[in-house]
Amino acid sequence: MPELATGNARQSGEGEETLLPDAHTTEPVPESETVSGVQVGMVCIGIAITLPALYTGGAIATGLGLGPGVLAMLLAAALLSLMSVPSALVGVRTRLTSYMIIEHVFGWLGAKIVNACLAVTLLGWYAVTAELFGRTLGIAAAEYLGFTLPEWLWILVSSGLVTVTTIFGFKALDRLALVAVPLLVLFLCWVVLEALGQRPLFELLAIPGEGMGFTEGVSILIGAMIVNVVLMPDLARYARRGRDAFVAASLGNGGGIVVATLLAMIPALAFGVLDPMRHFAAVGAGFAAFLALVFATWTTNGVNLYSTGLVAGSALRKLRYGPITLASSVVGTALALWGVADRLTDFLIVLGLVVPPVAGVYLSRYFLLGQRDFASARLAQRPAIEVVPFAACMTAGLLSLLAWTLGISATGILPLESLLLSAGLYLAGERLFGAARR
Numbered sequence: 001m002p003e004l005a006t007g008n009a010r011q012s013g014e015g016e017e018t019l020l021p022d023a024h025t026t027e028p029v030p031e032s033e034t035v036s037g038v039q040v041g042m043v044c045i046g047i048a049i050t051l052p053a054l055y056t057g058g059a060i061a062t063g064l065g066l067g068p069g070v071l072a073m074l075l076a077a078a079l080l081s082l083m084s085v086p087s088a089l090v091g092v093r094t095r096l097t098s099y100m101i102i103e104h105v106f107g108w109l110g111a112k113i114v115n116a117c118l119a120v121t122l123l124g125w126y127a128v129t130a131e132l133f134g135r136t137l138g139i140a141a142a143e144y145l146g147f148t149l150p151e152w153l154w155i156l157v158s159s160g161l162v163t164v165t166t167i168f169g170f171k172a173l174d175r176l177a178l179v180a181v182p183l184l185v186l187f188l189c190w191v192v193l194e195a196l197g198q199r200p201l202f203e204l205l206a207i208p209g210e211g212m213g214f215t216e217g218v219s220i221l222i223g224a225m226i227v228n229v230v231l232m233p234d235l236a237r238y239a240r241r242g243r244d245a246f247v248a249a250s251l252g253n254g255g256g257i258v259v260a261t262l263l264a265m266i267p268a269l270a271f272g273v274l275d276p277m278r279h280f281a282a283v284g285a286g287f288a289a290f291l292a293l294v295f296a297t298w299t300t301n302g303v304n305l306y307s308t309g310l311v312a313g314s315a316l317r318k319l320r321y322g323p324i325t326l327a328s329s330v331v332g333t334a335l336a337l338w339g340v341a342d343r344l345t346d347f348l349i350v351l352g353l354v355v356p357p358v359a360g361v362y363l364s365r366y367f368l369l370g371q372r373d374f375a376s377a378r379l380a381q382r383p384a385i386e387v388v389p390f391a392a393c394m395t396a397g398l399l400s401l402l403a404w405t406l407g408i409s410a411t412g413i414l415p416l417e418s419l420l421l422s423a424g425l426y427l428a429g430e431r432l433f434g435a436a437r438r
Helices: 037-048 051-064 066-094 098-106 108-145 151-168 170-198 201-205 214-230 242-271 276-282 287-315 321-338 340-354 356-368 387-406 414-433
Strands: 008-011 017-020
Touching: 037 170, 037 214, 037 242, 051 066, 051 108, 051 214, 051 242, 051 276, 051 287, 051 340, 066 098, 066 201, 066 214, 066 242, 066 356, 066 414, 098 108, 098 356, 098 387, 108 151, 108 214, 108 276, 108 287, 108 321, 108 340, 108 387, 151 287, 151 321, 170 242, 170 276, 170 287, 201 242, 214 242, 214 340, 214 356, 214 414, 242 276, 276 287, 287 321, 321 340, 340 356, 340 387, 340 414, 356 387, 356 414, 387 414
Parallel strands: none
Antiparallel strands: 008 017
């Protein structure tokens, strides 16, 4: 999941730049703190390599088969890049966070409601990752330590660790991610090579899929990254210029889904299980591989929880960050204990239905209506809720959910349809009810 729109590019002691969530929350990022598009894109790729993404890649491979799965992945990557580039351009041109852009478009009260909805999706990501993290700890304990405990207990342990460190040591988690994520990628690449050594590629290509539809697979993969698309301005605002935004969006979201999916597809088919920890065990990976997976997941879910607290806090400003984050953790842990990860594909499809309308509206306003004045002074002139964009966004989300439940789709690629529907409704609403206030 993405680190939310409150980041600040800071210099570490060794001179590298990292994006830390502690400044420029309501003002443009200064030019002096901008970085290259490749740097922003690599941050996005690191964010994309998560336990849920690895499970999703494995599910796509087993559901479609390797050949169709790779085609679905490439189509999803192309569509994610197509949707991400405009979002990144908005970020690099305004230098504002997603929250500030949303507030300009939907009004201050409308932004609170939209961000409350986004907080729910982020909380879902936290819950999914907490459950898979607990499962991973259980597998590792059995493999390396020779004892087993109930999965629910491991979920509680993992969620507790993430919660404590997120509230009291988030910056330390950020530094840990700089080491843990690259190490995890190296170990995953090793697993892929070992898997191909045990089962050649032609054997894996011959394994049939289990009945998943091609466009369903594309929708699931897009759903896994769709929040990153909507919140792309949060990181793209650090890119130096337009071409850097293009590189960051294409490399980050398009490349991110390719890397995460490929690293999961081949081991899942070769070993017949989805759990990355079991893949490590199958190739005899040592304790270091387990630590890389644990610490990478720890930092990722710390970002999920931190982001949930920030977004919820933007909607409930009278409450402090600590209590909001703790309450989010309790709710997310309850969802993890309920077994939300067992419904991962449905969760990703729902994300691909309800999140794209936010981007559909603000991109239409910026590019198609040409309303690009995002100066702070303009906020005071706007109503609490901008009715037309708010209604278009909510209506598109509800209609998309209804169409999915009824099995109605023009292309089968639900996230793209949802985004286009919201854009169409917004533009039609502006035409019927007058130009949006500037």
